[in-house]
Amino acid sequence: MPETSSLPAPVTTSGASAKRDVLLRAAGELFARQGYRAVGIDTVLAAAGVAKMTLYKHFRSKEELIAAVLEQRGDAIATDLSERIAAAPATPSNPGAPILAVFDWLADAVRSPEFHGCLFIKAASEYPDPQDLPRQAAVAFKKSC
Template sequence: MSARSKKPASLPSKDRALSKRELLLDAAWRLFYRDGFHAVGIDTVLAEAGVAKMTLYNHFPSKEDLIVAVLERRAEQFEGSLAAAVEAAGSSPMKRLMAVFDWHAEWLRSPEFNGCAFIKAVAEYPQGDAKPHQVAAAHKQRIYQLLESLLREIGVPRSAVIARQLELLIEGAIVSAHVYGRAEAAGGAKAAARSLLVGVP
């Protein structure tokens, strides 16, 4: 058999398992984000992923475990991308803070934007002890902590209080973009943030 016609080697079993897990997470993310967590059944996820039910339960003992894994991965991707945008803004503390709003503006304008998965998770799991609720709340808290740390870089007094106000501007922009289709909402939030920080270099 020639080198050209030779079949590619099979993935090691560990890599195949990882691939199946990623297929499940990808499929579940698309469906949950589009249709909601409660509305999507396990069979729908399996059909979308092309994976057997036993494979799913080998990775995720319950549907809630799958939801939690999807949210945790989304949080990691979201926060990693946002942090990279802040770092790319350079060394100016104010530019780094404004990069948070610019990043959100780009997200709200993107074709795949369909609201915030974490807000949706809290709406569908309103009990504070529900794991999806906790994952969503932890993600939102880390965004707040990022804002506060950037305000401290600038030297803003009462950074904890101002960070909560900036957080409200961002959350309002996300909801406005989703409810009204106002993709420019993040720009308004950025302008309001600048007004809050008048006099800060």
């Protein structure tokens, strides 16, 4: 999936996991549009339709929520990109098909109306301290690419 503000649809079976997924989705969409520091916890709670207790049951802090959003987004990007590359195998007549698939994926990502910039770069810029969880999550994703 291109790096857009919409997180992948959650696949859950328990109520607790479903609420966690709702939190991640709402937070991811808000962070993508408005930035991390501009979005308060109360805004995330209102968008997700959950209580503060639910948030803190799953995440100890806003920074931990941000790191979880980035981890989920990174996993979704890696999966979607791998699928796109696998669907475009190199052939004798088109040996560059896999690399072209990467560029096609990137073009789709940045053209999406839901794309508001790279969440990982935003996290690194809004959380400059190397000890910050959001920065660590962003760096980990960028290193895995």
